[in-house]
Amino acid sequence: MFRPIAVLALSTLLLASCQRETQVERANREKVLLVGNGDDPKALDPHLVTGVIESNVIRSVLEGLVADDPEKDATYRPGAATSWEHNADYTEWTFHLRPGATWSDGAPLTAHDFEFAYHRNLHPDLAAPYVEMLYFIKNAEAFNKGEIKDFKEVGIAVPDDYTLKVTLREPVPYLPGVTRHYSWFPVPKHVILQYGKMTDRHTKWTEPGNMVSNGPFVLKEWKLNDHLEVTRNPRYWDAATVKLNGIRFIPIENFYSETRAFLSGQLHTGYQVPPDLVDKLKAEYPKELHQEPYVGSAFIRINTTRPGLDNPKVRMALSLALDRKGLCDAVLKGYQPADTLTPQMGDYKPDPVVGSDPEKARKLLAEAGYPEGRGFPRYTLLIRSAGARTSAEALQAMWKQQLGILIDIQAKDFGSYISAQQSMNFDLAIAGWIGDYLDPSTFLLMWTKDNGNNNTGWASTKFESLLNEAAHQADPLQRLDKFRQAEHLLMDEQPIIPYAWQARNYLQRPEMKGWYPLLLDNHPWKAVYLDTP
């Protein structure tokens, strides 16, 4: 009875050990890029998603008016539009589309596809979750909220097939940068209407075989939790530049598994390296480990409606007690200590406000009525169960050491963590924010009174008036100065304690070329290639 089983087992093992070449070697031959992408996209419809993971895939198959530059964040390249211009106060932009450009099925790509995309995204019946990215457009918000019914009143006009005019509610000198976000991408009107109505949320238009795109690649295959593969789009206007035959996005959630897969020759590039492996990888794989700045901040959100935490002196004391550099060196490998909220971007240089000053922190705490931490309420620091435990423990130790106060740590699953903050059922919470575009407004607008992301209970009319002045300022430098003043005010009040500017720690094989450090991490896939013999 056992003999056949043993023979079968042995032969299976022998068969199994026939792995002659690694996946990367094979992919190099086939010129297919293997990318660890963290997770599966929620969907590929650019109007139904909000995440970075979706963005990575969508940017490979769809292209907006303006394209990303592979080397510089602030440089805009022609995409679906060949050129663009604006009026004197940056409230009207005209984009000239590429004549002769087509979708991957050969249908012409015109300004009407863009108009349709914005109409669909803004339509109240679709309920697009990232629609706020279009609120720069005149009357867009009112249309989305159902306050006006006629889309003709929204600031989108199509004078001819290859011209798109966008009228804005306020000066937006950085609009080309915003249009690089997928919420501004076109969608194929003819295909969407083939599978349902414009506002139908769940149709089959994005399924492999159905999805038509205008980017360098087209969707080939999608197996949930396994891989999503795109292949070269021969009808792409710049197809000659594209050197890869395809990209395979692999949704590896566990960063240890991803690192192991990379080192086993199964990936060209990964999504993230676990922080505790950074030093080891730096020593053993210096060419493969990449550490680059990222347009993101890590901070502690404070519930300023809690007694004690409603005192700015207490909040500032908590902030000044932190050794940000020590935290970044020991725990948040690659992150930079933050002395304000917004990381430096372009011409915007916010004032450094917070730093490490334990003595002043103790003094402020005493002034607030808690000398040497005596009588200080026992607050809880909320974290997501999936991460930030080490950071939280380091912060907890710093507060104990410098101020003599004890803060408890409470870990919750993602849903409960978000829900607790949105319902203001927390004291302190570790949080983060990734910028959508390179302008300080992406970091500052969220701290206004009714913003759904504020969740601190803090609001300031002075702060909002400065933001409002910035919004109506046509001069770019004056505008940034208003933002600088607003950010200084925000930091003086400390409803949030910024402690680090985020970075990307990831692994990448040396044969992968055409990939340069970018703050927004939006690498144009068409520029990437595999330099193999």
Added chain:
Amino acid sequence: MFKNILNRLLQAIVVLFVLFTVTFFLVKALPGGPFQSEKAIPQHIRARMEEQWGLHKSLPEQYGIMLKNYLTGNPGLSTRLEGREVTDVIAQAFPVSVQLGVVAMFVAVTIGIPAGCLAAAKKNSLIDTGSMAAAMIGICLPSFVIGPLLAEFFGRNLHWFPSMGWDRTNPSTWILPAVTLGLAYAAYISRLTRAGMLDTLSQDFVRTARAKGVPGLQIVFRHCLRGGLIPAVAYLGPAFAGIISGSVVIETVFQIPGLGRHFIKAIESRDAGMIMAPVLLFGSLIILANFVTDVLALWLNPRLRKSS
């Protein structure tokens, strides 16, 4: 026998109904909802989304709709995967979980039963002590320790097998996850087999066979195996259901597109439709596995057949 099966079927329906009801209300009692995200969705959009998914209705109404959907074989759409049919997701993922379970069970049985038999045949010898010590280690070491170790050694260092991924047509992708998953079960099976075999080996007919000069291994494998396997077989059914439903860690470590990962993600994102389906599937599987085990035990043990 027919009455017995009918009785079991009725019990199964009741169990599944209770499971469905309890799970539904537990999911709804969790804080947050399916549209929570790091960047808050505007209130008017969230309200519209809740309307689209029927989440604005009262809890009993939602329960009634979901129950009706399941009774008519249409579990509906996933909220996390933005409108994908739950049945489509299950159809993609469940066969992978089953395949992994079958291979892992094959590994467990192939290692566990011979090891248990040998340990019993060579009682108190080095083989017995060694195999039982190995079994104890297998039981004590969790799969999230064994898995990364195997992946590191055989995947990264030796490059014998891929350290992640699953291809149903490529056995090289099966080995590491199946061995990791199967080892713990192999350990249990070997200990149960050893106990069962020792019990059988102490019977009078074995003493008679020995007196007649029948060789030791022949006694073990030819005369005692059927009786000695009863405890192990009783364990196999629930173990198989456990392997399929409980391979979440292995699926995460080895990046296997099975149902377990969908289940965990669905819980995190409060995707009720996508939670209920695996719960019912796993529940049915456990009921079925227990039933099959009982039938197998009846086949192996004539005394049970008589009492039945």
